[in-house]
Amino acid sequence: MPTEIPKQYDPAAAEAKWLPFWEERGDFNADPPPAGGAGPSKPPHVIMIPLPNVTGALHMGHALNGTLQDLLTRWRRMQGYEALWMPGTDHAGIGTQAMVEKRMLEAEGLTRHDIGREALIERIWKWKDVYETRILSQLKRLGASCDWRRVRFTLDEVCSRAVRQTFFKMFQDGLIFRGKRLVNWDCFLQTAVADDEVSEEETDGHFWTFNYPVVEEGQGLRAEGQATDKASSSDPLALSPQPSATAQRISFSTTRPETMLGDTAVCVHPTDERYMHLIGKHVRIPLNGRVIPIVADALLADKTLGTGCVKVTPAHDPNDYACWTRNKEQMGEPINILNPDGTLNENAGPWQGQDRLVARDAVVAEMERLGHFEKVEDRKIPLKHSDRSKTPVEPYLSEQWFVKMDTLAQNAIDAANDGRVTFYPERYKQSYLSWLGEKRDWCISRQLWWGHRIPIWSLSEQGQEGYFENVEASQQVFDEINSTDRGLDLMSQVFGEVVSRDVATVRISLDETTRQQVISICLAPGNEDREKQLVEFGFTQEEDVLDTWFSSALWPHATLGWPDTEHNPPLAGQGARAEGQGTVKNSGPSALSPQPSAKNEVLSYFYPGNVLVTSRDIITLWVARMVLTGLYNMGDVPFKHVCIHPKIQDGFGQTMSKSKGNGVDPIELIEKYGCDGMRFTIASFAGETQDVRLPVGYECPHCQAVIPQEPHHLKFKPGKPKIKCAKCKKESQYATPNYTPDEGELVARITIERFEYGRNFCNKLWNAARFAMLNLGESRDESGETRAREEALAASPPSLALDSRLSSLDSSLALDSRLSSLDSSLALDSLAIEDRWILSRLATVTQEVTSLLDIYKFDAATRSLRDFVWNEFCDWYLEMIKPRLRDEARKPAAQRVLVTVLDTTLRLLHPFTPFITEELWQRLKEIAPSRGLPTPTPAADAVIIAPWPSGLEAWRDTALEARFQRLQDLIVAVRNVRGTYNISPALTVTISVRCSSASAADLEQVRSQFESLAKATLTARGPDVARPKASVSFSLGDSDGFLPLEGLVDLAAERQRQQKEADKLRGFIAGTEKKLGTSSFVDRAPPEVVADVRLTLTNQQKQLASIEEIIAQLGEG
């Protein structure tokens, strides 16, 4: 034996060994075919990783995502594709900045305003370096066969350039515009917060009802356009504070009375009979005398709620804002009454400068004084709070940048509708389409510092007197400038020379608030000098950064080097990466240099990609936007398939996430169950429907009992909380994402029992292979010549380098000669029945797994493989060939089939369990360097590059599988009898079988195998076998078995057992007969179904007859 094979698979050792082996060989790398290279080139297969955020470490959800992508990548690589899996991470603007700011505030009491933009960004880069390193090393531990030379980060040079170019192109095409939008404003932190960063809390509040007086025709009514004119509202006392007693009033309710100062309308339902006659009339806001219209809007007003009438404050309420967009021409501009710090601004008149909550009471008092207060009641109000500051957020109207979505969205819709992009499972196409169908403009600006700063420099200036009085006319002038070369003239003034439209684009617009004209210049990437010129000229760059999704939307082509079509994208230093998971820091301009080449072959070869693997919650945010930008920048979709996999939940049904603190680090599970065990289990989860629930436990370090996780374990507590073991009552620290246990402390580690499934499977595979290898080696002669070869082989270093292929081929040829008796071609029909059976099953499984992977049914593929390996290969085949392996004459053929099945199985399993299969492949290669049927061929150097099994259809033989099934049934029946009567396994029983001559022939062929599996001696078989006296029997329909067990069993009990069996059968027969007696069934069901049922009936009757005969004989004694 070349090496001892341990009885247990050691995952850690294999993982440590084969990861560097593959990396050093360059197996993960994918490159375009060399220019002018001869021979057929491989087709590409591309997967872009759903870039993890650098906000924190990966959890099991990422492990699932990564496992599936690696599985697909390894599978396609084996199929002969140039398989690229592109790795990288996302800067995740809001999340990362918030995380760093939070830490800073907690640890040092500093806010970002204290340290400034530069210093904050510097801190975030440091954070990013730490977590990027951690994330990439987690992925590597998973066995992720990414092309690590190509790792990208959304803020690196290559991605930044793509962002700048896309923004520039969109700006040039007029797709980018500025507009107002309601955001969730955190008055404490003075920043906008995203919708998913606010949470609702029930708060004690009040529900006031007020009224506004309706303005009679001709009385103080102003032109609509002037309703928002500040001059008109600057002097409320100029208007009558007291409405005439007879004036009609309109009542409404509010929880935020101060927003009355910003009302621009009141709204009623168009069919509300109480108010229909008022629609189009006006009311006066008593607080400031402003006159606002009464509008009809069926979406905003609800006849059944409150008074049926609602005040409209577009600047401070999302619904009101939506109403405003529908009724703009009647209402005029929204009026913002807030300062960024939550105090009221100049639009609040006398209340300017007061905090909004102070002003609220003052406004109520004033309304009461003026006689427009009706009532107030206490009420619980759901109020949005900022997750970060825990203070209430205010809806706040602010200037934002948008991408116009109509055409872009339509193109992405078309791509899914005409099948250029296909979803697996199909139903997710619907979420994609319905979201895109809204075509809501994409707000791309964020009031953050961490991200891609918007590449626009602008200059505001006062126009000539009266120039901007008419908004529409001004806009026309601007449009003309924007659409002609007059914009270029403007730029040549700034830059002192004529600049090309490919370098800079200018747009002039009107700021409706300040009545100034705004000159905005957008620069294409790579124009740092011009940026300086602009600043010197007095332009200032936008403070805001771009939405994170803007850069991740470009991921599929940005990572391939777009927009550079002349050079391949730069690679990180290959070879010298042994020490580090770290990437090259790309913040410096000269950190990387592009690979020389005449064109970007990487981009043209690898775009478009093949499949995107992700979970459903980012179909809209990310998937749709990648399709949209791919079509826009590249003219083609970024991927053909979108594979949506389940989400991982904890034991309580909560999705695992960083923010919930319920995430489990895959590394913990890899260390406990082995990487392959984890991967195999996780792949078995990935079906089409259900999310995956993973009940978590903690293993008591004192007694190894498992303590189930409870919700309170996940809550953050100060100090180092301990967990108490229910069994041994001892306490220990435990690991959660919230803190790290103390050094040297005994820690209750995470366990998830479901992962034993995969671990046990790996161990089973290991031992099956161990058995095979032990039995492949034995037949060798131990001549001096062989030993010399073995020594020579041992002396040569492990075949790590690529050029070792030749030498290993040499040695394999040499080793081959030792198995010369097996070299010759082995005809299929000369093989034993179990050989042909296992080959047939193998061919079927190969076909199944391949077609299941084609449609991303990982769970079914995993099951199919497990069932084959465990229940067919191990339980039946290995058991059946044991007698043959002890028989020198029959041994060689069994060995040949055994090694072939093992070889193919390892290849089928490699994408699922890469480490153990490589470990076994390399060991097997030493023992059997050539294998296969009918003629052995040298095995590949590594299973990672071995060809995926295919073309095995000739091995399939369904008739033979059916014959084998009968044999299996017979053996199970004997075991059943043994089990029922508790016959010691040490005791060999005798059996005679009454069956057809054909079955008898089969049985004779596998007699020794049968006898060893059933622990029985076969005394007779054939159609004429008679039942021996005092025997226990079974009936299988087409064959009956008789076991003389007199003295061992109670024959009365046997009679009872047979009676029970007969009764059961009679029940079935009655059912079947009834069915066949129903004319509607016989007449209407398809003939083949009826024939099937008739056959069933015949079999049941035959079987019953056998049992009845047995019972009769038992009665005789």
Added chain:
RNA sequence: GGACGAUUAGCUCAGUUGGUUAGAGCGCCACGUUGACAUCGUGGAGGUCGUUGGUUCGAGUCCAAUAUCGUCCACCA
């Protein structure tokens, strides 16, 4: 409120276009350490497929309603 999914054995889940007696893993019970594997082997117990209707010769599977849970989206003067 809208869309989608789920509900099958004690637990976690499969169940392909409707067709004989609904499956697996874990757990449970009994027996077993025979030369690959106790992370194992052999046998066994355990389910009126959430509920109610309907279509059909026939429904876990198709349709309708309903309940519960989950996810996404919208909304809550």
